[in-house]
Amino acid sequence: MTPGLNEPHASRPAADEACLEPVRRGIDPLVFEQSRPGHRGLDLPPAGVPEAPLPRLLPGVALRAQPPRLPELSEPEVVRHYTRLSHLNHSVDLGIYPLGSCTMKHNPKLNDELAALPGFAELHPYQEEDEVQGMLRLMWELEQALCEITGMLRVSLQPSAGAHGELVGILMIRAFHRRNGDAQRDTILVPDSAHGTNLASATLGGYKIVELPSSDRGLIDVTRLRQSLNERTAGLMLTNPNTLGLFEEDICRITSLVHQAGGLVYYDGANLNAILGRCRPGDMGLDVVHLNLHKTFSTPHGGGGPGAGPVAVGPALEPFLPLPLVQQRAGAFRLDDDRPLSIGRVKGFYGNIAVAVRAYAYILRMGGEGLRQASGDAVLNANYLRTRLHHLYHVPFDRTCMHEFVAAALKQKARGVLARDIAKRVLDFGMHAPTVYFPLIVPEALMIEPTESESLESLDAFVEVMRRVDAESIEAPEVVREAPHSTPVRRPDETRAARRPVLRWEPDIA
């Protein structure tokens, strides 16, 4: 222990002082601020082998001079700290989470239990294939189920998240055109309602972007699409239903136009929950699809990961799938690395397998009919909320929606209350806010996706809160503008955070 490190921190009150202070809302001091020299939360065994001094084994310059200033705490201190922090979060297990585009559905508890079975959780990725047949079978069967759900031919489980799947799709489209001697195709078309990741992924894949304006019905404008297609077009990225929660009714014409122009069509599966068991991207003519197992297939979001973004393809892109693929022969499974046209790898090993196990368990539990019922309930819930709220909140494309709809807080804005304020006020009632300011083409957007997991009572309670916030925008707009009032902290000073970034703890910052 180097002197001077991990000394008691001045911000922590002395014991007698702490006892006298009333309990305050707010955040537990950081784990670094609670550090006390000599505390330790994990025991290690003695080496039990003859030991040589480190400088005999490693060059002196390679040895650490100053230890990292990690915190020193016992197990009870660590457990209390993180348990206290956990109490500051809203979560799906606590209440409605109608965050549009994010599909915050219930995360079944069974899934976590199954992913933790030692027969899955304790497998090393480089065990011999004959020792992991059950694991490979699960990956194979999950792939078969995802093929059936999407109407596609093969699936790679490798991508870690939706955006990662998008990059894989784009790199496969690029490899396809190069293989066909079509390297001049350097443009990807993206609707102006698209997720930001679509553009960022296409750019990362080396493409130029052309944005397509939406029609006055909130859909892809087929005439504009036709005008934008040419010999430079590598492909089109879309999501269906789109981010307005509307089904692209001309989808078959759209895919066939892009194909006629020599391009391929990418399906962002963020909104797949709307169409489970109702229609399939493969039947729409899509060439590549990514799925968000953490949205559609009920795996936990983890506060921002881990998710999983498997990619499904049709025949055109099958040779280009990432390495490796699971193959089956005579009832035995193996990982196939011998695929000369593959784009290669995008992460280590085979994918976020513990997430895949959860998704597999969910699909088994739901069955084909259950998945169809899930999309039906998701769409019913969204339309129920739309119908109950559209008198109070402007809905720019006010017709039957799919799993989500987008309102615009225009009436409320006229009263001096913005979408942002409404979102913050909703938090005061123990609910999560809708997505705000997305899609970009709707001003003051409130994007609402209840998912199939919400009961009628839960939906009615949300409607009641939205009614009350609207009423407050007339009667007491400052209450909404200054919200939230009852959360663990109130609005953070974002400007200060960005202008004078403090991105880590230092002994002297607090």
Add this chain to the structure above:
Amino acid sequence: MNAYLPHSDQDRAQMLAAVGATSVDDLFAALPESLRVAGLALPPGLTEAETRDHLQLLADENKLWGHSSFVGAGFYRHHVPAAVRAMIGRSEFATSYTPYQAEVSQGTLAHIFEFQTAVCELTGLDVANASLWDGPSAAAEAAFLALRATGRDRIALSGALHPETNQVISTYAAGPGFSITPLPVDETSGQTPPPLSGPPSDTGVVVLQQPNFFGVVEDTAAWAKAAHQAGALLVVVQNPVTLGVLEAPGVLGADIAVGDVQPLGNGLNFGGPSAGYMACRGSLLRQLPGRLVGRTVDAEGRTCYTLTLQAREQHIRRAKATSNICSNQALNALAATVYLALLGPVGLRELGSLCLQRAHALQERLEALPGVTAAFSGPFFHEFTLRLPFPANEFRRRLREQGVDPGIPLGRWFLEKDRELLVAVTEVNSPTGLDRYVEAAGRALTEGVAA
């Protein structure tokens, strides 16, 4: 009836009436007739008990080595403390989304801020992000960051990178068409020696792994000097579990450090999920990909945390973002943070030293067996490469029959290295386990001589 779907038929009827539809199918009228399917060709749903039985059967088909495995090569078998599992299992952490609404996400934001701090402390660098997808993809993102910063388009890759890291960087580089220069490995030491003339002059970044794929400790400081002389940045891909013992890459001159936090409290899970970490010099902050959490105050002046500097990110910058990444791997990063909090600085050093001492003890005893030599003379940490008198695949087969998984044959990636075996030792490999390995190896080698 489905336990995950709350509505009764009565609820549905009431809601359909409110919506003005006669059936749920009516709500799908926008779907063209030709696209509609009546259902999916999937089996009927199972009960919870049936689902459990089905997955248990699949799990039982897999072989568990427990502490008799010496396989590493990127993912390592360390003990995962029960407190880590309990904390990442808390549903307030597990079932929340990316912390967009800071007021109800302080738990997630605070632990990410702690993670960023821990990564800065481990690496000796100024800023760290909230995590990336995994180690190899973090290495690719780091190489891209360095090329943005230097305005160049050539990546130099150590030949002693994990082959999968090498492949991931190559896959990413194909998009923008960046060039790749391989840096040869010295076959005696197992290190990547800096070329006397430095890397090619248009190189924007050199990527080095520490310890490298063969287990050998590289000379980070020499590479930092060589890279900087050529006007390039140095990326070090480092196993974080070594950083209680090995010098911080930032102190040795690396500009960016990345790696995978799997060894810190994350299980194996057949290769995922884990999280990648990334830290860099402060001057590179605006080029950093991924989420960043900053400390600020709320409307009442209280300390709080929020996502910040989002102008780098895809949801604001869209096509001009520093990366397409949108999530991080928050729960895996949390596992690492809780693990480090339990271990502390002394524990991390002791853990590193324990793995290293046992690895050296095992290597010495194996090297004393007939026909076995160390493949490389360079210093190593807790993983080493053996050269065997016959193919390593056969050696592995013979040891597996005796209840030991002795390591991973390098012929999997390098055809000419078919007699070489990569052996990893951690704190779960007990002294008795090392004895069993040596005895089994002795028998396997005798068998080899007889045949």
